Amino acid sequence: VKLTLASITPHARPARYDPVVADYVTRIQPYAPVETSSYRSADALFESLGRSTGRSAGRTPPVIILLDGRGRRLSSEDLARYLRRLQDEGRQRIVFAVGPADGWTDADRVRAGLLLSLGPMTLPHELARLVLSEQLYRAFTILAGHPYHRAG
Amino acid sequence: VKLTLASITPHARPARYDPVVADYVTRIQPYAPVETSSYRSADALFESLGRSTGRSAGRTPPVIILLDGRGRRLSSEDLARYLRRLQDEGRQRIVFAVGPADGWTDADRVRAGLLLSLGPMTLPHELARLVLSEQLYRAFTILAGHPYHRAG
Numbered sequence: 312v313k314l315t316l317a318s319i320t321p322h323a324r325p326a327r328y329d330p331v332v333a334d335y336v337t338r339i340q341p342y343a344p345v346e347t348s349s350y351r352s353a354d355a356l357f358e359s360l361g362r363s364t365g366r367s368a369g370r371t372p373p374v375i376i377l378l379d380g381r382g383r384r385l386s387s388e389d390l391a392r393y394l395r396r397l398q399d400e401g402r403q404r405i406v407f408a409v410g411p412a413d414g415w416t417d418a419d420r421v422r423a424g425l426l427l428s429l430g431p432m433t434l435p436h437e438l439a440r441l442v443l444s445e446q447l448y449r450a451f452t453i454l455a456g457h458p459y460h461r462a463g
Numbered sequence: 464v465k466l467t468l469a470s471i472t473p474h475a476r477p478a479r480y481d482p483v484v485a486d487y488v489t490r491i492q493p494y495a496p497v498e499t500s501s502y503r504s505a506d507a508l509f510e511s512l513g514r515s516t517g518r519s520a521g522r523t524p525p526v527i528i529l530l531d532g533r534g535r536r537l538s539s540e541d542l543a544r545y546l547r548r549l550q551d552e553g554r555q556r557i558v559f560a561v562g563p564a565d566g567w568t569d570a571d572r573v574r575a576g577l578l579l580s581l582g583p584m585t586l587p588h589e590l591a592r593l594v595l596s597e598q599l600y601r602a603f604t605i606l607a608g609h610p611y612h613r614a615g
Contacts, residue, residue: 331479386583430582431538432598433612442594446584460585 335444342451382426391453494603534578543605
């Protein structure tokens with residue numbers, strides 16, 4: 312399964328946590344191919360997904376997971392189980408997207424396979440992206456029985 | 464009210480997010496005096512608190528808030544309200560402590576005024592400390608009506 316860590320940032324600019332996110336992405340690679348990408352708007356994200364998933368036979372549509380304060384709160388173990396289920400279902404692409412500062416529209420939300428909340432606290436966009444990248448790494452270590460998760 | 468952002472780190476070492484935490488601490492200062500400190504063990508933290516709170520009359524004991532996955536999950540607004548309540552009660556010192564990797568003991572927990580959970584996901588110690596510092600800054604901006612929180 313191929314992962315995309317997408318972010319909606321109207322003004323492209325180097326972000327504070329980019330090096331740390333890049334580090335987590337590197338650590339995820341042994342478990343699954345992963346890429347980061349950024350889009351100027353939610354529409355640009357969905358348009359890009361529509362193009363890239365194409366019409367070729369045998370391809371499953373991408374699973375779109377939007378980070379959303381109104382979403383489901385999963386524990387790290389729950390997220391790991393969810394990723395395993397998607398893998399077991401033969402999903403080929405999973406896109407996690409950290410939304411624009413003013414949030415997703417209802418039209419965006421209905422396109423999502425899952426609305427995922429990181430918890431009850433409101434985090435800045437960049438910090439949510441950092442936490443998400445760490446949680447994805449953690450999820451794969453949980454599935455692999457790697458001691459990272461238990462190390463606290 | 465004076466805030467302390469304490470962290471239990473058996474091996475003192477410069478941490479990845481120190482500059483960002485320092486930046487949030489600087490941004491909190493206009494609202495409340497705040498300091499960071501680190502301790503080699505939970506015992507060392509509690510011993511230090513016992514000493515510093517002294518026996519002088521008229522001093523309220525510090526409020527100890529331990530970050531704990533089993534704790535209460537507050538929204539950013541809830542945390543702001545909680546801080547305001549402590550201020551209104553005339554509390555002079557509030558200590559937030561991010562625990563050791565293997566967690567707090569039950570003996571530690573009973574000494575806490577509040578066990579605070581940042582959410583259902585397990586975060587690494589350093590990332591929890593970063594999120595906490597951001598949430599404290601956010602809480603003060605909420606209480607002050609500063610637009611930071613609404614800006615997403």
